[in-house]
Amino acid sequence: MTRPSRTHPSRTRILRRREAALPVPPVAREVLSARPAVDEGRPPLLLVPGFGAGAWVYAEHWLDHVADRGYPAHAMSVRGHGGSARARRAGLRAYVHDVVQVAASLPRRAVLVGHGAGALVVARALARYPAAAAVLAAPVFGGRLAGWSTVGRCLVRNPVGTVPAAFGGPLRLRRGQLFSRQLPAATATAYRQRMCRAAARAQWQLLLGGLPEPPVGDPPVLVLGSPDDAVVSTAALNRVARRYGGAPLLFPGMGHALMLDAQWREPVEAVLDWLDKGLAPRD
Amino acid sequence: MSMGHGGGARGDLRAAYDRGETVCVIGAGASGLLATKNLTEHGYGVDCYDRETGIGGAWNWRHDRSPVYDSAHLISSKAATQFPDFPMPDTWPDFPRHSQVLSYLERYADHFDLRRHIWFGTEVVRVEPVAQGRWDVTTRSTGGVTERTHRYSAVVVANGHNWSPKLPSYEGMDSYSGEVIHASAFKDPATLRGRRVLVVGAGNTGCDIAVEAAQRAATCWHSRRRGYWFVPKYLTGRPVDQVNELVLAARLPPRVRQWLFQRVLKLAVGDLRRFGLPAPDHKVYETHPIVNSQLIYYLGHGRVTPVPDVARFDRHAVELVDGSRIEPDLVVLATGYLPQFEFVDPDLLGVDEQGRPRLHLQMFSPRHPSLAVAGMLQPDAGLFPLVHWQTVAFARWLRMREVDPDRAAAAVARFSPPGRRWHDARTKDTSRHWFETSRISYLRALQRLLDELEPSR
Ligand SMILES: Cc1cc2nc3c(=O)[nH]c(=O)nc-3n(C[C@H](O)[C@H](O)[C@H](O)COP(=O)(O)OP(=O)(O)OC[C@H]3O[C@@H](n4cnc5c(N)ncnc54)[C@H](O)[C@@H]3O)c2cc1C
Ligand SMILES: NC(=O)c1ccc[n+]([C@@H]2O[C@H](COP(=O)([O-])OP(=O)(O)OC[C@H]3O[C@@H](n4cnc5c(N)ncnc54)[C@H](OP(=O)(O)O)[C@@H]3O)[C@@H](O)[C@H]2O)c1
Numbered sequence: 157m158t159r160p161s162r163t164h165p166s167r168t169r170i171l172r173r174r175e176a177a178l179p180v181p182p183v184a185r186e187v188l189s190a191r192p193a194v195d196e197g198r199p200p201l202l203l204v205p206g207f208g209a210g211a212w213v214y215a216e217h218w219l220d221h222v223a224d225r226g227y228p229a230h231a232m233s234v235r236g237h238g239g240s241a242r243a244r245r246a247g248l249r250a251y252v253h254d255v256v257q258v259a260a261s262l263p264r265r266a267v268l269v270g271h272g273a274g275a276l277v278v279a280r281a282l283a284r285y286p287a288a289a290a291v292l293a294a295p296v297f298g299g300r301l302a303g304w305s306t307v308g309r310c311l312v313r314n315p316v317g318t319v320p321a322a323f324g325g326p327l328r329l330r331r332g333q334l335f336s337r338q339l340p341a342a343t344a345t346a347y348r349q350r351m352c353r354a355a356a357r358a359q360w361q362l363l364l365g366g367l368p369e370p371p372v373g374d375p376p377v378l379v380l381g382s383p384d385d386a387v388v389s390t391a392a393l394n395r396v397a398r399r400y401g402g403a404p405l406l407f408p409g410m411g412h413a414l415m416l417d418a419q420w421r422e423p424v425e426a427v428l429d430w431l432d433k434g435l436a437p438r439d
Numbered sequence: 440m441s442m443g444h445g446g447g448a449r450g451d452l453r454a455a456y457d458r459g460e461t462v463c464v465i466g467a468g469a470s471g472l473l474a475t476k477n478l479t480e481h482g483y484g485v486d487c488y489d490r491e492t493g494i495g496g497a498w499n500w501r502h503d504r505s506p507v508y509d510s511a512h513l514i515s516s517k518a519a520t521q522f523p524d525f526p527m528p529d530t531w532p533d534f535p536r537h538s539q540v541l542s543y544l545e546r547y548a549d550h551f552d553l554r555r556h557i558w559f560g561t562e563v564v565r566v567e568p569v570a571q572g573r574w575d576v577t578t579r580s581t582g583g584v585t586e587r588t589h590r591y592s593a594v595v596v597a598n599g600h601n602w603s604p605k606l607p608s609y610e611g612m613d614s615y616s617g618e619v620i621h622a623s624a625f626k627d628p629a630t631l632r633g634r635r636v637l638v639v640g641a642g643n644t645g646c647d648i649a650v651e652a653a654q655r656a657a658t659c660w661h662s663r664r665r666g667y668w669f670v671p672k673y674l675t676g677r678p679v680d681q682v683n684e685l686v687l688a689a690r691l692p693p694r695v696r697q698w699l700f701q702r703v704l705k706l707a708v709g710d711l712r713r714f715g716l717p718a719p720d721h722k723v724y725e726t727h728p729i730v731n732s733q734l735i736y737y738l739g740h741g742r743v744t745p746v747p748d749v750a751r752f753d754r755h756a757v758e759l760v761d762g763s764r765i766e767p768d769l770v771v772l773a774t775g776y777l778p779q780f781e782f783v784d785p786d787l788l789g790v791d792e793q794g795r796p797r798l799h800l801q802m803f804s805p806r807h808p809s810l811a812v813a814g815m816l817q818p819d820a821g822l823f824p825l826v827h828w829q830t831v832a833f834a835r836w837l838r839m840r841e842v843d844p845d846r847a848a849a850a851v852a853r854f855s856p857p858g859r860r861w862h863d864a865r866t867k868d869t870s871r872h873w874f875e876t877s878r879i880s881y882l883r884a885l886q887r888l889l890d891e892l893e894p895s896r
Contacts, residue, residue, distance in 0.1 A: 169886070170882050170886050173684055176519055176820075177684035179518035179529075260550070263549060284524060286551075374480070
């Protein structure tokens with residue numbers, strides 16, 4: 157298991173004035189759950205989608221698969237996404253709040269799984285909740301760490317879909333950015349039509365934001381992605397993984413949307429194997 | 440639960456069963472749970488003892504010693520009270536009720552699987568230092584006689600300081616014909632119905648009970664020995680501590696803030712002399728904040744009659760310092776609480792002649808920093824976040840002690856002298872303010888300690 161390393165900004169700030177003065181307002185949140193037939197005491201997985209996606213992206217395949225392997229599975233939509241309440245002016249802090257709220261509502265310490273920009277939300281949530289473990293899948297991190305290369309790639313491959321996002325408009329990723337050729341075109345189109353947009357403020361914060369604070373409780377962190385991901389470069393994957401003290405697990409031939417693409421089974425199996433190994437039930 | 444891990448006693452009471460690197464935590468209230476969670480998170484084994492049969496300490500109102508009464512709600516708002524890494528549900532009200540706070544603590548204990556570390560019905564009766572900063576802790580099952588001694592690498596005392604009544608003694612009180620109780624024994628508001636009630640003391644407890652009596656008792660007199668500032672729960676439609684935090688963000692010097700807050704209170708609450716209360720004999724922030732929006736309302740409706748301090752009791756009446764006499768049939772002494780550390784040599788906690796412990800950074804024993812007290816604070820905001828960082832700092836301090844004992848000792852000594860206060864204003868010098876703490880100053884001090892203990896540097 158990988159452990160966070162010295163690449164973290166080593167300081168946890170404990171005087172959190174903004175959070176104390178202006179708490180994030182509550183909203184109705186969508187959480188879809190699948191439970192294993194027998195509860196053997198494994199930690200629940202909380203699946204957090206990326207910008208524009210909702211809990212449904214996990215409900216397609218991963219949710220039931222996780223439960224079948226004996227882990228309680230919960231997929232959520234952060235505010236303004238999927239079936240959660242609308243929130244046009246939300247920022248990253250509100251998304252992080254949503255994730256931590258759902259995690260703390262579970263009966264046991266949860267494993268946080270984030271995809272795309274949802275991985276950044278999870279990385280920030282790790283500083284506000286001592287997760288049992290975390291998985292950052294095809295992570296889209298802000299500014300310094302991976303943002304520029306990610307933005308650059310998006311601009312080159314899909315200027316029409318990307319440029320408006322820089323002005324607070326929606327980000328429209330193309331089929332080739334999200335999925336491999338193996339996924340039938342009709343399915344891909346249907347998925348793309350279900351995507352919505354993240355709040356403009358959150359997009360800006362993703363672009364310009366600093367590094368997440370270090371995780372609390374020293375959770376093991378797994379980073380995974382695809383060398384053929386048209387959104388996140390392998391270099392960006394490596395940088396994120398190094399930050400958490402490891403190397404990324406790679407799934408060649410897949411697009412950015414690891415949980416929807418034709419080979420969706422491989423990454424989730426790898427995540428569960430990793431958990432089986434590292435989270436063996438304690439005494 | 441049985442004391443299955445013990446076995447140290449075996450006839451010879453002095454043979455301590457060595458628990459190695461395990462840390463002992465005394466109390467399973469909020470502070471003890473925080474200590475248990477944060478120590479286990481840092482890799483330490485924990486044995487936590489509580490003399491009650493459940494967790495929650497003060498917030499578990501089934502406990503005889505719980506100071507909580509039926510109408511008790513938080514005075515610090517949810518956001519300022521919750522643990523920094525396990526928030527209360529955001530759908531809860533701004534000021535949850537005591538039963539919600541208890542259920543929150545129970546969910547915390549379950550979420551982090553803490554109960555397996557706790558030995559209920561077990562009272563700690565002695566804590567004694569042995570060589571190398573280690574400790575012998577002697578326990579006894581509540582109500583039992585057999586004692587067991589275990590040896591620990593460190594001890595966190597989290598026994599709370601709001602359960603042992605601070606009782607005033609008045610001439611003639613013992614032979615008074617009416618009922619006299621301390622607020623800690625007051626639970627059920629039905630006991631007030633139709634009675635003539637005198638509430639003594641205007642801390643948060645006294646004001647809450649006076650408000651209850653206003654709604655149920657035939658008569659309610661409320662006695663206090665000085666004038667106070669009353670802070671409403673809401674300002675501009677927001678919990679007052681959130682508004683205060685916004686003002687703090689402006690980084691005004693403490694004196695300017697004090698002046699500003701006083702102006703705001705004069706506007707929002709007004710001149711209390713109109714209600715028959717004396718003007719405050721001090722500036723705002725110089726006594727522990729009373730957060731109560733209802734007392735003034737009931738004073739204004741004649742449901743609470745303000746009276747001065749009690750002078751003496753005779754058989755049928757209570758005489759007040761202004762010479763007037765009233766005849767309550769129930770007297771509730773809401774005069775506060777005193778800390779109790781009967782199980783440990785007072786020297787280890789730097790206890791002075793008055794009984795006030797003096798610790799480094801209000802947590803480390805001045806003699807052996809491997810003995811710490813968690814939660815011995817009375818903050819101007821929620822207590823839990825401060826205790827969270829106290830216990831994280833203690834866990835990190837233990838880590839540093841393992842690798843570099845000298846540096847660990849120096850990190851604590853920096854906060855000399857023991858007993859230093861972490862408060863911006865000069866508080867009234869009464870036992871009520873022994874542990875008065877300003878959240879900001881204290882967190883800043885803890886941040887300095889945490890930075891120094893940072894593992895990576
Ligand atoms: C009416 C009231 C309202 C309050 N409202 C607020 C509020 O709004 N916000 C806020 O932040 N704080 C509030 N407080 C302060 C409150 O004390 C703290 O919130 C908190 O409950 C303190 O927790 P603790 O764990 O330090 O102590 P406690 O809750 O008192 O727990 C101590 C535990 O130690 C155990 N114990 C003690 N001695 C021994 C021994 N020798 N052996 C074994 N076990 C032992 C006890 O059984 C108990 O379970 C309020 C207090 C009162 C009285
Ligand atoms: N969340 C809530 O709703 C809530 C409710 C209750 C309590 N609390 C907390 O619990 C703690 C204890 O509060 P508390 O109200 O029980 O106690 P407290 O704050 O110590 O207040 C005691 C009151 O009694 C008075 N008093 C003490 N000794 C006296 C004497 N000998 N003669 C006359 N008056 C005397 C004090 O006056 P002086 O000021 O002159 O000393 C003060 O007014 C505090 O931290 C408080 O914030 C919170």
